[in-house]
Amino acid sequence: MIRRIIPAGLVTLALGAPLAAQAPSAQPPNRPSAYAITNTTIVPVVGARVVNGTVVIRNGRIEAAGAGVATPAGATVIDGRGLFVYPGLIDSGDRMGLTEIGSVPGGQDTQELGQYNPQNDVITAVNPSSVHIPVTRANGVTSAITSAQGGMIQGTAALIDLAGWTPDEMAAKSRVAMVMSYPRIGGGGGRGGFRGGQGQGGDAAATQNRQVQELYDYLRNAKAYNDRANPVPQNLAFAALGPALRGEVPVIFDVQTEGQIRGVLALADTFKLKVVLRGATQAWMLADTLAARKIPVVVGPLTAVPDGDAPYDAVYANPGVLAKAGVQIAFQTNDGGEGDARNLPYNAALATAYGLDPEEALRAVTINPARIWGVADRIGSIEPGKVANLFVTNGDPLDVRTQVKHVFIRGQLMQWDDRHTQEYQKWRARPRP
Amino acid sequence: MMRTALFALPLAAGVLAAQTPVQADTSDRRPAMPVLKVDIPPAGTLVAITNATILTASHGTIENGTVIIRNGKIASVGTGLAVPAGAQVIDGKGKFIMPGIIDAHSHSAAESINEGSRSNTAMVRIEDVLREDAIGLYRSLAGGVTTLNVLHGSANTVGGQNAVVKLRWGLPVDSLLFAGAPPGIKFALGENVRQTNVPQTPGRTPRYPRTRMGQEELLREVFTRAREYQAEWKAYADATTQRRKDAKLAEPIPPRRDLQLDAMVEILEGKRLVHAHSYRSDEILMLLKVAKDFNFRIASLQHVLEGYKIADEIAAAGSGASTFADNWAYKLEAFDAIPFNAALMAERGVKVSINSDSDERARRLYQEAAKAMKYGGASEEEAIRMITLNAAWQLGVDKLTGSIDVGKDADIAIFNGHPFAPASRVEMTLIDGRVFFDRNKAPTLDALIEAIKRRPRANTTSGGDR
Numbered sequence: 001m002i003r004r005i006i007p008a009g010l011v012t013l014a015l016g017a018p019l020a021a022q023a024p025s026a027q028p029p030n031r032p033s034a035y036a037i038t039n040t041t042i043v044p045v046v047g048a049r050v051v052n053g054t055v056v057i058r059n060g061r062i063e064a065a066g067a068g069v070a071t072p073a074g075a076t077v078i079d080g081r082g083l084f085v086y087p088g089l090i091d092s093g094d095r096m097g098l099t100e101i102g103s104v105p106g107g108q109d110t111q112e113l114g115q116y117n118p119q120n121d122v123i124t125a126v127n128p129s130s131v132h133i134p135v136t137r138a139n140g141v142t143s144a145i146t147s148a149q150g151g152m153i154q155g156t157a158a159l160i161d162l163a164g165w166t167p168d169e170m171a172a173k174s175r176v177a178m179v180m181s182y183p184r185i186g187g188g189g190g191r192g193g194f195r196g197g198q199g200q201g202g203d204a205a206a207t208q209n210r211q212v213q214e215l216y217d218y219l220r221n222a223k224a225y226n227d228r229a230n231p232v233p234q235n236l237a238f239a240a241l242g243p244a245l246r247g248e249v250p251v252i253f254d255v256q257t258e259g260q261i262r263g264v265l266a267l268a269d270t271f272k273l274k275v276v277l278r279g280a281t282q283a284w285m286l287a288d289t290l291a292a293r294k295i296p297v298v299v300g301p302l303t304a305v306p307d308g309d310a311p312y313d314a315v316y317a318n319p320g321v322l323a324k325a326g327v328q329i330a331f332q333t334n335d336g337g338e339g340d341a342r343n344l345p346y347n348a349a350l351a352t353a354y355g356l357d358p359e360e361a362l363r364a365v366t367i368n369p370a371r372i373w374g375v376a377d378r379i380g381s382i383e384p385g386k387v388a389n390l391f392v393t394n395g396d397p398l399d400v401r402t403q404v405k406h407v408f409i410r411g412q413l414m415q416w417d418d419r420h421t422q423e424y425q426k427w428r429a430r431p432r433p
Numbered sequence: 434m435m436r437t438a439l440f441a442l443p444l445a446a447g448v449l450a451a452q453t454p455v456q457a458d459t460s461d462r463r464p465a466m467p468v469l470k471v472d473i474p475p476a477g478t479l480v481a482i483t484n485a486t487i488l489t490a491s492h493g494t495i496e497n498g499t500v501i502i503r504n505g506k507i508a509s510v511g512t513g514l515a516v517p518a519g520a521q522v523i524d525g526k527g528k529f530i531m532p533g534i535i536d537a538h539s540h541s542a543a544e545s546i547n548e549g550s551r552s553n554t555a556m557v558r559i560e561d562v563l564r565e566d567a568i569g570l571y572r573s574l575a576g577g578v579t580t581l582n583v584l585h586g587s588a589n590t591v592g593g594q595n596a597v598v599k600l601r602w603g604l605p606v607d608s609l610l611f612a613g614a615p616p617g618i619k620f621a622l623g624e625n626v627r628q629t630n631v632p633q634t635p636g637r638t639p640r641y642p643r644t645r646m647g648q649e650e651l652l653r654e655v656f657t658r659a660r661e662y663q664a665e666w667k668a669y670a671d672a673t674t675q676r677r678k679d680a681k682l683a684e685p686i687p688p689r690r691d692l693q694l695d696a697m698v699e700i701l702e703g704k705r706l707v708h709a710h711s712y713r714s715d716e717i718l719m720l721l722k723v724a725k726d727f728n729f730r731i732a733s734l735q736h737v738l739e740g741y742k743i744a745d746e747i748a749a750a751g752s753g754a755s756t757f758a759d760n761w762a763y764k765l766e767a768f769d770a771i772p773f774n775a776a777l778m779a780e781r782g783v784k785v786s787i788n789s790d791s792d793e794r795a796r797r798l799y800q801e802a803a804k805a806m807k808y809g810g811a812s813e814e815e816a817i818r819m820i821t822l823n824a825a826w827q828l829g830v831d832k833l834t835g836s837i838d839v840g841k842d843a844d845i846a847i848f849n850g851h852p853f854a855p856a857s858r859v860e861m862t863l864i865d866g867r868v869f870f871d872r873n874k875a876p877t878l879d880a881l882i883e884a885i886k887r888r889p890r891a892n893t894t895s896g897g898d899r
Contacts, residue, residue: 100762101762101763101764101765101767101768102762102763102764103624103630103763103764103765104764104765132762284878284882303793303794303797304793305569305572305792305793305796306572310878311875311876311877311878311880311881312571312572312575312796312875312876312877313575313877313878314878314881316858317877317878317879318878321878321882337762337763338760338761338762338763339759339760339761339762339763342759343759346800346855349800349855349856350797350800352855352856353855353856353857353858354858354878355879358855358856396855398855399853399854399855400800400803400804400806400807400853400855401803401806401807401853402807403807419771420761420771420772420773420808423741423769423771423773424741424771424773424777424808424809427741427742427777428741428773428777430742432745432781433745433746
């Protein structure tokens with residue numbers, strides 16, 4: 001139940017439909033408002049759980065969180081008895097806002113022509129009205145790394161919050177990383193693969209070697225360009241690679257195999273790149289190396305079958321092996337509009353069944369990605385001063401049976417206005433014929 | 434390159450060296466797969482699973498219960514049962530057991546699934562293209578699945594005859610078939626049949642039907658033909674009977690045998706179950722109308738993502754609904770899909786199952802079933818039934834499997850925790866009381882990593898496949 005404390009006393013809002021009295025979903029960020037979630041269990045993911053605590057949200061931020069925290073006057077009170085407060089979940093790889101319906105070409109902004117598109121800025125194509133956004137946040141996923149697919153360099157990735165009226169409002173950090181692939185022998189590079197790939201006859205190894213050579217040449221040229229003071233004529237593609245080549249932003253490499261990962265490590269050494277591996281189903285083979293080199297790995301989706309003769313549980317067990325070796329891991333759903341992004345916590349759950357510590361699994365969808373993406377000062381945990389991206393549940397968010405009760409993004413309480421809830425309520429009320 | 438070889442068979446086989454080879458020979462077409470040879474106990478072993486939490490799917494949960502298995506069937510279930518002398522005991526302490534999972538929509542063991550040349554291919558049979566070495570079978574088994582409904586694809590209005598199989602991995606291909614399952618057939622409606630989601634091959638004439646109207650017309654056409662064909666055979670049978678009484682009559686000439694119409698007649702006679710791929714409420718209502726007009730029942734609507742809109746009509750038709758837990762938006766006709774579909778249909782009296790249609794989802798159908806609790810508030814047992822008993826009913830095998838009840842086949846999945854809990858996994862899968870999957874003996878990633886650590890290192894300097 002939600003109560004608003006007003007000078008005249010307490011007024012209880014009727015809640016016939018779930019959360020009927022909440023703010024519209026596309027609230028402008030940082031609109032002044034105050035909430036207190038009281039008598040609740042706080043799971044900060046950094047530090048210990050707080051039983052019977054209060055979380056105060058004001059002006060878009062977490063103002064206070066802990067036991068003995070007072071409810072400020074004028075705050076809307078959410079009785080958190082029997083409930084849990086978690087930091088919002090972060091999907092470290094999907095195509096949120098870039099696609100609507102898989103089979104409908106008119107809705108696709110997922111893949112540009114050509115192999116090298118570092119100049120493409122993904123935030124440009126994020127549709128703030130995508131119906132996938134409210135559907136996804138309804139399960140506690142409050143932020144996502146969205147990026148394009150296909151080719152060798154896909155352009156920038158953006159960290160977006162799953163609320164906002166415009167792309168820029170949604171952006172928590174646009175150009176958070178550059179996204180690349182690495183040629184894979186006999187197949188595509190990363191997501192979506194290469195058009196005209198290596199599979200159609202010929203010498204797959206030779207083709208891969210040529211593609212690797214092209215990648216090196218391209219980056220060498222881009223580096224030479226960025227090393228010049230005032231290059232004329234300007235090359236927007238090369239210029240876009242500047243931050244990555246200067247180590248200012250990481251490069252996400254969408255790769256799978258051990259060979260690709262070794263290739264990426266060599267490439268990173270050559271060009272002094274800050275690397276985040278993504279996908280990386282064979283990363284377990286190099287767990288110690290990756291840990292020693294402090295290279296984070298975004299695993300997933302775990303909803304995948306193993307390659308070739310790999311053990312049946314190879315995909316599920318990979319995250320646990322990496323975490324035990326000391327690799328910082330996060331999860332991606334790689335949702336390309338199939339509606340999987342809301343299942344981010346269940347990817348993490350599958351890993352816990354095959355060796356990943358459940359607490360680490362929770363961190364791998366909250367604070368770990370916040371650290372990987374350089375925003376741990378703002379999101380990823382329940383701590384005073386952080387942006388109020390959080391959600392309230394009746395249990396472990398990794399458990400499918402758990403219900404999400406409330407979702408806050410930037411301190412705004414999200415309305416239960418997603419397409420699925422609406423259709424459910426509409427058709428459930430259909431009179432029996 | 435060297436490391437890539439770690440996946441090769443000899444090493445993986447070495448990991449399993451302690452196991453005895455499979456007893457049954459495999460097909461002579463392909464070599465056996467040493468990597469996944471399993472040590473299958475002989476049929477008919479006396480087995481007792483003791484002290485387990487038993488999710489029966491039919492009559493609630495039994496704490497601290499025992500299941501006795503005799504001759505492949507469940508002989509008794511309950512608490513305080515004595516373990517018979519000589520029984521192989523599986524200690525179920527701390528474990529949860531449930532009926533083997535039944536996936537009512539799979540393509541796992543089929544070498545090909547679409548005879549896409551025409552829109553009615555009722556004569557083709559999945560049974561003829563089953564592969565016992567399809568790796569998806571083993572991986573599904575490792576996810577607690579014991580029975581699959583292997584269907585044709587959705588290229589055709591009438592796709593062909595499905596095969597219900599048990600995942601007897603390691604035995605010859607004929608052992609896959611579920612002997613007691615009634616025959617069935619795959620229908621399909623909507624976008625896939627229209628073939629409008631894929632680029633048209635240049636120079637190729639589009640195939641009829643290209644609309645949902647055409648799909649209805651095709652169905653009415655083939656069932657009209659089937660009735661005529663049925664009448665021809667009836668007339669022939671009558672004439673034969675007459676001639677037996679009166680030898681002066683001319684010997685009747687049998688009608689020309691038509692394998693396609695044979696299958697359609699079996700549908701009309703209720704001998705062949707229809708499993709119909711469908712999405713939109715309008716096309717589902719059309720199909721139910723056609724079935725009513727020709728006096729047969731649709732056994733299961735497959736996908737049926739808009740089933741929640743017309744749950745009452747589906748329930749009234751006596752059809753089952755086999756759906757995804759929460760997949761949506763992958764095509765236009767999946768845009769109105771909601772994760773509440775399964776629970777809402779069940780609430781309105783439809784027998785609902787949750788299927789995989791995928792080698793991937795089949796591995797974790799228990800996780801998918803839990804979504805019916807989350808979205809729409811299905812009870813735990815109802816959610817368990819959606820991947821067991823209800824699916825069995827849709828396939829016509831609910832008297833034989835799908836719940837932990839006395840007399841049924843001992844098809845059982847053993848979990849290390851509640852199947853719906855986040856950290857739970859399958860430890861053991863039994864079919865007909867025989868252990869076909871045992872994680873303790875399976876080639877896991879941990880086992881492979883251990884084997885790699887023990888392996889002599891001849892060359893550690895070679896790079897990747899750059």
